[in-house]
Structure formats: structure tokens, C-alpha cells
Amino acid sequence: VNRSTIAKLAGAVLIAASLFNAAYFVRQSYHWPLFASDDWGRLEEDLVHAKSVLSALPGGHVEYRIEEASDTYDVTAYYRLQNIVAPTILQTNIPNRYVLVEFWTTRRARPLPGLVLVEDFGAGFALYQRSQ
Amino acid sequence: VIVKAALSFSGPLVAGWFLVQRLWPDVPIALRLGIGAAAGMAVTGSTCFLALLLTDSTGTALLVTEGFLAALVAYSFGSRRLRPRQWKREWPNDPDARIFALFVMIAMLAAAGFVFVSDASRRGGFDAIALWNMRGRLIFSSSTSPLTAIFDPAFRSLHPDYPLLLPSLLSRAWQYAGSDVSIVPILLAALFTAATIIITIAGLRILSTQAQSWIAACILLGTPFLLGHGASQYADIVVGCFMTTAVLLFCIYDSDSSLSYLPVLAGITAGAAACTKNEGILFLVVLFSSRAGMAFCRRRISGIAELFALAGGASVGILTLAVFRFAHSPANGTLQLMTVHALLSRMGNVNLHLDIFRGLESSLNFGQWYLNPMPLMVIHAVIAWQGSLASTKKAPWITAALVLVGMCGGYYIVYLLSPDDVEWLVQSSLDRLLLQLWPAAIILYCLIVAPRHPIEVPLVSSRLSKARVATALMVVGVMLVGTWSLRTSSQTAGAAKISIELDRTEVTTGERYVIKINGIAGPQVYLSYTLNDICMGQFAAYLGRDNRVSYQISSTTPKGTYRFVAVRTPANPGWTQFEAPAAISVK
Numbered sequence: 001v002n003r004s005t006i007a008k009l010a011g012a013v014l015i016a017a018s019l020f021n022a023a024y025f026v027r028q029s030y031h032w033p034l035f036a037s038d039d040w041g042r043l044e045e046d047l048v049h050a051k052s053v054l055s056a057l058p059g060g061h062v063e064y065r066i067e068e069a070s071d072t073y074d075v076t077a078y079y080r081l082q083n084i085v086a087p088t089i090l091q092t093n094i095p096n097r098y099v100l101v102e103f104w105t106t107r108r109a110r111p112l113p114g115l116v117l118v119e120d121f122g123a124g125f126a127l128y129q130r131s132q
Numbered sequence: 133v134i135v136k137a138a139l140s141f142s143g144p145l146v147a148g149w150f151l152v153q154r155l156w157p158d159v160p161i162a163l164r165l166g167i168g169a170a171a172g173m174a175v176t177g178s179t180c181f182l183a184l185l186l187t188d189s190t191g192t193a194l195l196v197t198e199g200f201l202a203a204l205v206a207y208s209f210g211s212r213r214l215r216p217r218q219w220k221r222e223w224p225n226d227p228d229a230r231i232f233a234l235f236v237m238i239a240m241l242a243a244a245g246f247v248f249v250s251d252a253s254r255r256g257g258f259d260a261i262a263l264w265n266m267r268g269r270l271i272f273s274s275s276t277s278p279l280t281a282i283f284d285p286a287f288r289s290l291h292p293d294y295p296l297l298l299p300s301l302l303s304r305a306w307q308y309a310g311s312d313v314s315i316v317p318i319l320l321a322a323l324f325t326a327a328t329i330i331i332t333i334a335g336l337r338i339l340s341t342q343a344q345s346w347i348a349a350c351i352l353l354g355t356p357f358l359l360g361h362g363a364s365q366y367a368d369i370v371v372g373c374f375m376t377t378a379v380l381l382f383c384i385y386d387s388d389s390s391l392s393y394l395p396v397l398a399g400i401t402a403g404a405a406a407c408t409k410n411e412g413i414l415f416l417v418v419l420f421s422s423r424a425g426m427a428f429c430r431r432r433i434s435g436i437a438e439l440f441a442l443a444g445g446a447s448v449g450i451l452t453l454a455v456f457r458f459a460h461s462p463a464n465g466t467l468q469l470m471t472v473h474a475l476l477s478r479m480g481n482v483n484l485h486l487d488i489f490r491g492l493e494s495s496l497n498f499g500q501w502y503l504n505p506m507p508l509m510v511i512h513a514v515i516a517w518q519g520s521l522a523s524t525k526k527a528p529w530i531t532a533a534l535v536l537v538g539m540c541g542g543y544y545i546v547y548l549l550s551p552d553d554v555e556w557l558v559q560s561s562l563d564r565l566l567l568q569l570w571p572a573a574i575i576l577y578c579l580i581v582a583p584r585h586p587i588e589v590p591l592v593s594s595r596l597s598k599a600r601v602a603t604a605l606m607v608v609g610v611m612l613v614g615t616w617s618l619r620t621s622s623q624t625a626g627a628a629k630i631s632i633e634l635d636r637t638e639v640t641t642g643e644r645y646v647i648k649i650n651g652i653a654g655p656q657v658y659l660s661y662t663l664n665d666i667c668m669g670q671f672a673a674y675l676g677r678d679n680r681v682s683y684q685i686s687s688t689t690p691k692g693t694y695r696f697v698a699v700r701t702p703a704n705p706g707w708t709q710f711e712a713p714a715a716i717s718v719k
Contacts, residue, residue, distance in 0.1 A: 003515075003516065006512065006515055006516070007512070007516065007581060007582065010508060010509075010511075010512040010581070011231075011343065011344070011347045013508055014347055014350065014351055014505050014508060014509070015231065015234050015235075015238075015347060015350045017354065017501075017503040017504075017505050017508070018238050018350035018351055018353065018354025018505065019234065019237065019238055019241075019350070019354065020354075020502050020503050021354035021355065021356060021499075021501050021502050021503060021505075022238045022241035022242050022245065022353060022354045022356075023241055024356065024501075024502035025241070025242070025245040025354075025356035025359060025360070026241050026244050026245045026248065028245075028356070029245050029248035029249045029252065029360070030248055031248060031251070031252060034247070034248075034251050035251060038254065038255075040254075040255050040314075060276075060281075061284075061286070066668075066669070068667075069666070069667045069668050069669040070667055070669065071660040071667070071669065071670055071698065071707055072669070072670070073667075073668070073669025073670065074658075074669050074670045074671060074672070075669075075671065076258060076261065076262075077669075079258075079261045079262040079266060080255070080261060082266060083255075083261060083265060083266050083269055086266065086269040086270050086273045086281075086312075087269075087270060087273040087274045087275070087281055089281060089284050089286050089287075090286065091286045092286070092688075093688045093689075093690060094285070094286070094688075104669075
């Protein structure tokens, strides 16, 4: 067996494998339509006003609380919200005078014990203030 | 907005283009484009990061960066240019047209796949959302102190010791665009992914045959994980691009040492790698050690000059990193544990070694290939290996080989010393670490099987076939057995009944508890849970080979009774309720 034959054979097999791999990648990732609006984009639009209200709060921090979480809620939702409302910093376990509450399931704000509603932003988000 | 965002990249690209032209006048145009993009982004990111650390002001950092880029372009134009020299283009006759046509086909498929994945995860993967893009947004949007925002206690668990080159680049582009549009991280991810591929192809056209450079390009473009991970906007592709550039530049330098400025360029990109991710720091150390070792072995004065050039190029990156480490960043947990005593005591733990090797076994298909090219590449390299390659005075492959060995050794030590669960750590990170080194591995493969001046040895001798074929078969055998055992174990696990067990019912701050889930195919699963009977959603867990995962209670963990009620795999969105949910009280 000649070395150049081995090289040609190896090259041909590697290119064929690469072609399969690239086609497999397209098959796995294919979806249509492209550039459709996503949940993140819709949430960004819903929270335009909320972002300006939160950024005007003193201290730059607000407590974040999730209500009515279901199996579909995970920590990614928190980071998504943090990206949208930056530079305001959402604190999950540190009490703050102001509390941003996300109602995960009903997407509707309601009275909560120990908190006074400041503003209902819609889309399941509301700003509260601690009564004490 | 898109045009403005794209324009923000023109400054680094132009500066990189002229910088490469200044230091390497007769560089081929494709290589100038690729290395120019990497070097331009390296200079821009390092400068922006350093200026941010020194001024703690987003606006001032932008002004300083743009001023530096303008000065760099002016210097490249104004200073005396190096005398161009011609490359000896002595490539053998390759079937270029056919291979090129196949390359174009694969490239089109890869580009389409990249667009689909970018569209599906246009905000990036989890690390992009929680780490890189979020920090970029905090820098961009902070009107007072960006550093205070980044190091806020709310983000204490998000690796605050990770360097800020990538967030600085994102913030700079968003400042140009005027808003934090999601197209910026997508464009940046595409830029670095494309640059990695272009640099590899164009570099191999100098070091290897044309045909082999197209084969290398096909292998890279046929790596789904490279494209998918690039599209997910993680920093691994960025650091991988910088690593590839530095390794390739040294390979070219070793083939023609008259290109004395290449170590400077390599230093710039290696320094930027260190400012991008912690793996980049290891890379810088390994690269410098490799070159120092080679200089010592060759016993030539030019080796010392080369080390100075490398250090000079990396100086901005090293300075930036030093300011970040000593003035801002908290200490890295793993680095604190790196003592000789800890290393010796952990080296004696056989289970740790086994865990790491099992993780390596499960990461053999890290590229997420449908057809894994690695076994064939190994066989081909073993068969094609020529003794004369090792004795060649100028051996372009040595740097790539030393860097790959050094990096893998470094990763091994980090895994060994890590305070985290080793199984989880290996499973969640090794594929990404291997991906960073994948282009350098392909470069090494090409330099072995098709060096630029091949020595013709017409027949494979019987000596060659016995030892090498045995080695190649062993490697392939290990890979096949590993893949087979993984598939068998997951199929077996899938058929069993699902149950959950906890090793304790109460736990306090600082203590650990272990969850064991039987009957589900891991390693990654999602668990849904309640806190004081209120549903809290789901979280991801990595199960070890014994189906266990352990967690430590931190001071910020909310107190109460946690109950784990259902489990699912990433592939199956349907939940399976535990017959007997397990509960634990955090006191």
C-alpha cells in the first residue's frame, strides 16, 4: 500500500464523514420560519416601562420574587429578566424595600401579604413595597 | 442598528489587518484577514478591558480604546515597513477542484446550520445569558460604576473571577449600536467562529498541502459542536480562536524563522486568551513553557529573543489580567487549592483518576458528530508518521503537540484539585475544553500526515504495519468500547423504575447532601421541586455514574422543607412523578 494512496483514501473518507456530519447538523437544527418573534423579545417589549421605573428606584437594587411557579419555571427565567432590566440588579434572597414579583402561571398581579402594590406592569409583573 | 453594530467591528478588523501587514508584509490575504480579525479583536478587547478596570467608566473605556486603535493604525501606516519576501509555493499537484467543490458544499451546509442554531438560541446558551452577555449589559447600561454592578453580591455564584474581555467587546459594540440588541453577540460569535476556520485553512496552506488544508476545513466545518457552540455565544470559541492563532503562528515561525515578528502576534492573541477565560491563562503558561523548553533544547540565542517577543506581545493581556486579579476579582477556588500537599494527597485517590478517565471516555464524541472522524485521523497519523519528522531541524508540529499535551495535563490537574464534584465537573466542561483545542489538534494532524515538504517513502513496510496498526487498532477499540458501553448503560437505565433517595432528612449551612435517582438515563436530568409545599420550578442536575449528585447548602439558600416531586430528561419534556417524593429540611 502506497502512502499517497492511504492519504487519498483517508482524505476521501474524512470529507465524506464531514459531509454527513454537516448534513446531520442542518437536519438537527432546521426550523421554519426564521427570525420569528420569540418569548424574550415579547417580554422585552412588555417590560419597557417597567425597566424605566425600576432604573429610577433609589439604590439600583430590587428584590425579585417568583409566585405561582410551575414545573416550567427554572433559573434561566431569572437571568433572562436580569438581562432585560439591567442595570437594575435583582436580588433573589436579600430583602429590599422594593419587591418585583413575577406571577408565573396566571400572569396576573394580586395582593400579597406584607406588601403594598406600587404598580402593576402587566404581563405578570408587579412592583410592591414592603409595608414595614 | 444592525449596520451600527457591524460598524463597531470595522475598527478592530482594520487595525488588525494593518497590524498583521506591518509585522508580516507578505502574508497571504486570507491569513491576513483571519489573523487580522483575531489580533484586532484581541487588542481591542484587552485595551477596553484594561481601560474599564482603570477608569470604572464605560464611556471613558470606549474613548481610550478607540484612541488606541487609531494610534495602532497610524503606527502601522507611518512606521518603516518590513521588507516583503516571497513564499516558495511548492505545493504538489492536488485534486483541488474536486475537494474545493466538496468544501464549498460542506461550508454552505455549515453556514445554514449556524444560522438555524443562532436563530433558535438568538439570546445564547445558558452561560451566555447568565455570564457573558449579562456582564456585557451591566457594563453597557451602568451609568455609575460598571465594576460595582458586576461584582455585586447578587452575582456571587456566577464566577466573578472570570475575566471580562468578551463582555467588554460586547459592551463596546452595544455602545456603537446605541442599545443592547441581540444581533451583537450573534455577529461576534459568527466572527470568531469564521475566523477560527479561516485561520486554520489559510495557515495550513502554508504549512501543509492545499488538499490537506481543504480536508482540515471540511473536518472543522463538519463538527456540529463547534458550530452549535459558536452560535450559542459561549466564550469557548473566542478563547479557542485566540489559542488556534497563537499555535499556528508558532508553527509558521518554526518553518521560517526569518518571520521574527510572528511571536509578537502570537503573544497578543495568547494574552487575549488569558483575558477571556481561565483556560487561557493555562494556555499562556503552557505556550511560554513549550517555547522556553524548545529554546533551551536548541541552544540558540534567537530562542531568548523569541521569548521576549512573545512576552512583549502578551504584555497588555498580562497587565490587564494582573490588574483584574489583584485589584478587583475574588480569588479562584481551584487556584487556592493548588498546593503540593493537596496534589500529592489527591493523586493517591484512585477513584478521582477513574472519574476523570470515565469523563474522558464519555467525551470522545465531544464534537457531537454523526460519524466521528477522530479514529480515522488517529489511524492515518500513526501510519503516516515518519521518523524524519521528529529529527527535522525545524519541526512546525512540535508547538502544536506540546501545547496539546500541556493543556490536557493542565486540565487533568485542575480536575484533580477541584473542590467540586469531579464527575459533574468533567461531564459539564470537558467537551468544551476539548473543543477549544480541536483546531490545534487538526493542525497537528495535518502537519503529521501532510507536511509541506513530504519525504517520499513509497511502501508501508512490515515493521511499520505491525507496531502502528496495533496502536491504531487499540485506540479505535477503546473508542468503540467506550461508545458501546455508554449506549448500553443508558439503554439499561431507561428501562428501570424511577425512584429518588436522599442521604439525610435535615441539613444546615455549609453541609452537603446527596440525591440519588435510580432508573433514569443521565447524566443530565431536570428535577421539579417545592419549597414549603410551594412549587419552585425545575433545576438541572448532573448524575454521576452511581446516579448520585451532591449539593452544598450556602448561606443564601432559603430555609424550609424542599420536596423533590418529579424528574425528566432533556430529550423528554414529560415529567415522571416519583412514587415516593423525597424531602429534606434546610435549617
